[in-house]
Amino acid sequence: MVSAFTRILANHHELVHFNVDGVDCVAPAGEPLATSLLAAGYLMLRQSPNQHTPRGAFCLMGVCQECAIHVDGQIAQACMTPVRAGMDVQLRGVV
Amino acid sequence: MSRSSPHDFDVLVLGGGPAGMVSAITASQHGLSVGLIDEQAEAGGQIWRAPWAASSGKDASPEVRDGHKMRETLARSNVSCLFGRRIWSVTDQYRVEVLGADGVETYQAPHLIVALGAHERVIPFPGWTLPGVMGLAAATIMLKAHGLAPPKDWVLAGVGPLLAAVAAGYARKGHPPKAIIDLSGPSDWLATLPSLASRPGLFKQGVGWVVSILSSRIPIYFRHAIRRAEGQDRIAACVIGPVDQDGHRVAGPELSLDCDALMIGNGLVPGGEVPRLLGANQVYQHELGGWIPDCDRYGRTSLKHLYAIGDGAGIRGGAVACSAGQLAGLAVAHDAGFIDAASFARQSVQPLTENQKLAAFSAAMAHMIRLRPAQVASISPEAVICRCEDVTRQDLVCAAKAGARDVNQLKHFTRCGMGPCQGRMCGDIAAEILAQEHQVSRQAVGYWTARPPLRPISLQSMLGRFEYSDIPIPKPAPL
Amino acid sequence: MSTLHDLIVIGGGINGATTALFAARGGMDVVVVDRGPLCREASGVNAGTLTMQMTRVALIPYALRAHQMWATAREWLGHDVGVVVCDGLSLAFTEQEAELLTFRAGKRREAGAPITLITGQQALQIEPGLSDKALLAGHCRVDGYANAYLTGLAFRTALLDAGVTLMENNPATDIQQTSSGFEVVTNQGPVRAKRVVIAGGVWIEEMMGWLGIDLPIKTLVNQLAVTERIPTAMRTVVGIANGLLSLKQYHHGTVVIGGGWQGVGSRDGGACSLLPERLVGNIRLACHAIPALKNARLARAWTGFEAETRDALPAVGPIPGITNAYVIGSIHSGYTSGPYLAKLLADQILGREPDLPLFPIDRLLTPEPHAQG
Structure with a gap:
C-alpha cells in the first residue's frame, strides 16, 4: 500500500492472518x-468521540x-x- | 480477588524499566522477597525495551545490550516477575490491584517502590491529532523493538538527544527522515559537550549519531518548530517556522514539507500518579520535567515505606535510574531490617558516587528537553490540547477567564483531562497555559488529582464471575 | 476598618452558594468565603442525581420543589448545569427487594412523590437498556440529573452577576461575635458581617464549634466512578430499591456509577481512597442493571464526602442562642434538595416567611435519647 510503514527487519515470528473491517x-x-x-497502511484507526476528527x-x-x-x-x-x-x-473507537 | 496472605512480598516494585529492575534485584539480593509488576510481557521499560522483531545480534545498540544483560540478571534472581499485568489501583498499606490475562489480582507488601517512568511531552499544534503524527518515543519503539520504519517521506521534529538517536537509527537502516526540525541550535548541542566528558561511551555513541546524520545528508532546520500539520484523514504536509532558543516564534519564512508521517517529541513528563494517589508530598521541579514526589537521595518519599525512583521521580535518564534503583533497593533492605545501618552506608557509597558522576550529564540532557514556556505561549488558539475530549487552547483560555485558577477546576470547566488518557497527554501543557493566563507559578495551578484506575480497564474485566447474591450490598440508606 | 457586610456565608457549595445568591438578590451585601474554589467538594463531585427515589420521606416536599428549581436552572441561576429531566427507575431484583421497594415507594408516594410500581417488563419498555432480571420497579417521572462538575462554574458566574463578593481559596479559621455581628477570621484577614451562615459541608461540626455549639456530624465517604464515552446504553436514571446504586448516562456518553458505597478517609485531611472490592461490588451491581455497561471502560473513580446528622435529616435554620447566625447542611440527597432549602433559608434571613418549615437544629443539640452512658 502506498505510504505504509515499512518493515526493515527480517522477522522470525510466525505469520498469521487476521481481519480488519473484513479485509484479510x-x-x-x-x-x-x-x-x-x-505496516498494513492503516494509519487512521478511529475518530475522536467529541469532534469526530480522524485519529491514529x-x-x-x-x-494516549x-x-x-x-x-x-x-x-x-x-x-x-x-x-x-x-x-x-x-x-472504530468506543463511540 | 481472593488472597492467601495479607503480605505477598516484602516489597513490591511497580515498573520493570531500569530503575525498577535494579531495585528489585538489589532488594532480592539482600534477602527480601520481591514482586516486580509491569504491563509489558518482558522487563526493560522503554529505554531497555526488549527487541521483539530483531535479533540481538552484532548491531545491537548499547541500550539493547544493557537491557539483555539486566534481563538475564533478573531471570537468575529470586524476584517474582509479574509481567503482563496492568496496575489499576494502589491503596494504602500498599495493596496493588492488577489486571492480568486471568482477570483481577491483588498483591500486597509492606514496602512499595514505584518506578513507572515518564511519558512523552508533545507541544500541541493544529493538526497534531492527524493520523501519521506520532511521538518520538513511538518512533524509538518502532525502531528498536519492532523494526518498522515510517513511510518514505517522513519528518522528524522536536528537541533533545532522542531526536539524534532516532534520526541516526533510521538513517543507518536506509530510512532517513526527509528533514530534522530541531528546536535547539548547534550552540545548545555544543553546550552539552562538557557534561559528556564523564560519559565516554555516550560521547562515542553521540559522535556515531552525528556521523550517520551527516553522511545521510538529512537537512536539519535548527531553531525551527512545527507550526501546523495539514491533511484530511492523515498527515499530508507539515509547516515549519523559525523560533528562538526559548521556543518563541520569530519572524522568518514558513516552509511547507510534504510528508506521510511526522515523528515529534518535546521531552518527557514524569508519571508520578502512584505517589500522588497515595498522598505523598509533591514538588514542582521544572528542570526535572514537572511535578515529582519529594524524595531523599534513596528514593524515600514523604510516606513511610514508599519509594519513588527513575524518570517518574524526575527526568534523569536510564543511567541514573540504575544507581537510583540500587539505592532504593538498599534503602528498602535497610528499612525492612534486612541490613544494618553500617552495611547500608557502606554499600550506598558506590551508587551515590555514581549518581554524582552522572549528575552533570543527566542535568544537561534534562535541560535540553525541559519545557520552554514560550513554546506553550506560542500555541495557536485553535490547537487541540486535550486530544481525548477535543479541548482547544481557546477553550482553556476562556475557562481561565471564567475563573478557573487550578487545574482541577479547569478540568471541571472544560472536560480537559477527563478522557481515557486521564490527562497524561495534556496535563503539563494545560497547567502551563493556565499558569500563563493568570501569570502565576506552576505551583499555584497545581496538578491533576490522581484517581484510580491508573489506566482505563473494562468493566467486564473487573466483574469476574458473580451471582447477584454475591454482591455485598451494604445496608439500605435511611428512609 | 473593613467593610461590614450584611451577610457572610462560610462554604461555597450548593447550600452556601444558593443561600448567598438569593440573599444578594433580596438586596443584601453578601460575601462568600471558601477554603477552595466554589462547589469543589461534595457539590462538584457527587453523582448529580435529581431523584425522589433516594430522597428521605420527610424531604420529599422539598425535593419536589427543588427538582423544579433544577429543571428551570437556566431561569433562576442563569447558567447551564446540564440538567436533564427524565424518567427514574428504582429496581428490585429479588423478592426481598421487591418488598422493600413496595414499602419505600409507598411511603414516598404518601409524601407526594409520583412514584408508581411497574413490572420488570414494563420497566424494560421505559428503559430498553435494562436487564430482564428486574422483578419490579419504582417508576417516577420526576427524576433526572445535573452535571455536578459544572455547578461551580454556574454558581460562580451567577454570584458575581448578583454582586456577591467571592473569597475563594481562603479558609476561615474562627468566628468572633462582635457588637455589630460577626468577624470571621480567614487567611486573607478578618471579614465582618451582621449575619453569618455556616455552610461548610462535612466541616460544619468544626465551624459550629467556633460558636461554642456542639453539632456532631458524621462523614460519609461516597465512592463514584465514571466510564469513558460509550454509545447510548440508557436514557433514564436507574437505581435499586435499597438506594445503593445510581446510574445515568450523560449526553456526551459517559456513565456515572454511584450509590454511596463507602471508601476510606476522613474530613481532617490526607488522601481518601477507594476500596477496590467495593468499587467492584458497585460495578457488578451497575452491570447487573444495565448489561451493556460491561463493554465500557472505567475512566476514573473518586470519592466525595457527604455529611449526616445523627437523625440523617438536614440541619437548616437559625443557630439557637446566637442571633443572626444560621446553619445549612447535612441534607440527605443534598444535591437534589439543597437549592430549595437554601432558598428557604435565604427567605428567613431576609425576614420573609419561608413557604415550608426549615429543619432547625435544636433537636440535635440535646443528648441523643438512647445514647449510651
Whole structure:
C-alpha cells in the first residue's frame, strides 16, 4: 500500500492472518496490533468521540488511548494487544 | 480477588524499566522477597525495551545490550516477575490491584517502590491529532523493538538527544527522515559537550549519531518548530517556522514539507500518579520535567515505606535510574531490617558516587528537553490540547477567564483531562497555559488529582464471575 | 476598618452558594468565603442525581420543589448545569427487594412523590437498556440529573452577576461575635458581617464549634466512578430499591456509577481512597442493571464526602442562642434538595416567611435519647 510503514527487519515470528473491517491481513503473531496496522497502511484507526476528527496510533506505549479500537468486539488498545490468528479488528473507537 | 496472605512480598516494585529492575534485584539480593509488576510481557521499560522483531545480534545498540544483560540478571534472581499485568489501583498499606490475562489480582507488601517512568511531552499544534503524527518515543519503539520504519517521506521534529538517536537509527537502516526540525541550535548541542566528558561511551555513541546524520545528508532546520500539520484523514504536509532558543516564534519564512508521517517529541513528563494517589508530598521541579514526589537521595518519599525512583521521580535518564534503583533497593533492605545501618552506608557509597558522576550529564540532557514556556505561549488558539475530549487552547483560555485558577477546576470547566488518557497527554501543557493566563507559578495551578484506575480497564474485566447474591450490598440508606 | 457586610456565608457549595445568591438578590451585601474554589467538594463531585427515589420521606416536599428549581436552572441561576429531566427507575431484583421497594415507594408516594410500581417488563419498555432480571420497579417521572462538575462554574458566574463578593481559596479559621455581628477570621484577614451562615459541608461540626455549639456530624465517604464515552446504553436514571446504586448516562456518553458505597478517609485531611472490592461490588451491581455497561471502560473513580446528622435529616435554620447566625447542611440527597432549602433559608434571613418549615437544629443539640452512658 502506498505510504505504509515499512518493515526493515527480517522477522522470525510466525505469520498469521487476521481481519480488519473484513479485509484479510497478515502480520507476525504476537506483534502489537498497532504496529501491524501501520505496516498494513492503516494509519487512521478511529475518530475522536467529541469532534469526530480522524485519529491514529500516537504513543505506542499504552498512554494516549488513541489506538483504542474494537478487537473481537471489545475495546482494546491496539498498541497493547498482540496479534493473534483470526482476530477480528474493527477500525472504530468506543463511540 | 481472593488472597492467601495479607503480605505477598516484602516489597513490591511497580515498573520493570531500569530503575525498577535494579531495585528489585538489589532488594532480592539482600534477602527480601520481591514482586516486580509491569504491563509489558518482558522487563526493560522503554529505554531497555526488549527487541521483539530483531535479533540481538552484532548491531545491537548499547541500550539493547544493557537491557539483555539486566534481563538475564533478573531471570537468575529470586524476584517474582509479574509481567503482563496492568496496575489499576494502589491503596494504602500498599495493596496493588492488577489486571492480568486471568482477570483481577491483588498483591500486597509492606514496602512499595514505584518506578513507572515518564511519558512523552508533545507541544500541541493544529493538526497534531492527524493520523501519521506520532511521538518520538513511538518512533524509538518502532525502531528498536519492532523494526518498522515510517513511510518514505517522513519528518522528524522536536528537541533533545532522542531526536539524534532516532534520526541516526533510521538513517543507518536506509530510512532517513526527509528533514530534522530541531528546536535547539548547534550552540545548545555544543553546550552539552562538557557534561559528556564523564560519559565516554555516550560521547562515542553521540559522535556515531552525528556521523550517520551527516553522511545521510538529512537537512536539519535548527531553531525551527512545527507550526501546523495539514491533511484530511492523515498527515499530508507539515509547516515549519523559525523560533528562538526559548521556543518563541520569530519572524522568518514558513516552509511547507510534504510528508506521510511526522515523528515529534518535546521531552518527557514524569508519571508520578502512584505517589500522588497515595498522598505523598509533591514538588514542582521544572528542570526535572514537572511535578515529582519529594524524595531523599534513596528514593524515600514523604510516606513511610514508599519509594519513588527513575524518570517518574524526575527526568534523569536510564543511567541514573540504575544507581537510583540500587539505592532504593538498599534503602528498602535497610528499612525492612534486612541490613544494618553500617552495611547500608557502606554499600550506598558506590551508587551515590555514581549518581554524582552522572549528575552533570543527566542535568544537561534534562535541560535540553525541559519545557520552554514560550513554546506553550506560542500555541495557536485553535490547537487541540486535550486530544481525548477535543479541548482547544481557546477553550482553556476562556475557562481561565471564567475563573478557573487550578487545574482541577479547569478540568471541571472544560472536560480537559477527563478522557481515557486521564490527562497524561495534556496535563503539563494545560497547567502551563493556565499558569500563563493568570501569570502565576506552576505551583499555584497545581496538578491533576490522581484517581484510580491508573489506566482505563473494562468493566467486564473487573466483574469476574458473580451471582447477584454475591454482591455485598451494604445496608439500605435511611428512609 | 473593613467593610461590614450584611451577610457572610462560610462554604461555597450548593447550600452556601444558593443561600448567598438569593440573599444578594433580596438586596443584601453578601460575601462568600471558601477554603477552595466554589462547589469543589461534595457539590462538584457527587453523582448529580435529581431523584425522589433516594430522597428521605420527610424531604420529599422539598425535593419536589427543588427538582423544579433544577429543571428551570437556566431561569433562576442563569447558567447551564446540564440538567436533564427524565424518567427514574428504582429496581428490585429479588423478592426481598421487591418488598422493600413496595414499602419505600409507598411511603414516598404518601409524601407526594409520583412514584408508581411497574413490572420488570414494563420497566424494560421505559428503559430498553435494562436487564430482564428486574422483578419490579419504582417508576417516577420526576427524576433526572445535573452535571455536578459544572455547578461551580454556574454558581460562580451567577454570584458575581448578583454582586456577591467571592473569597475563594481562603479558609476561615474562627468566628468572633462582635457588637455589630460577626468577624470571621480567614487567611486573607478578618471579614465582618451582621449575619453569618455556616455552610461548610462535612466541616460544619468544626465551624459550629467556633460558636461554642456542639453539632456532631458524621462523614460519609461516597465512592463514584465514571466510564469513558460509550454509545447510548440508557436514557433514564436507574437505581435499586435499597438506594445503593445510581446510574445515568450523560449526553456526551459517559456513565456515572454511584450509590454511596463507602471508601476510606476522613474530613481532617490526607488522601481518601477507594476500596477496590467495593468499587467492584458497585460495578457488578451497575452491570447487573444495565448489561451493556460491561463493554465500557472505567475512566476514573473518586470519592466525595457527604455529611449526616445523627437523625440523617438536614440541619437548616437559625443557630439557637446566637442571633443572626444560621446553619445549612447535612441534607440527605443534598444535591437534589439543597437549592430549595437554601432558598428557604435565604427567605428567613431576609425576614420573609419561608413557604415550608426549615429543619432547625435544636433537636440535635440535646443528648441523643438512647445514647449510651
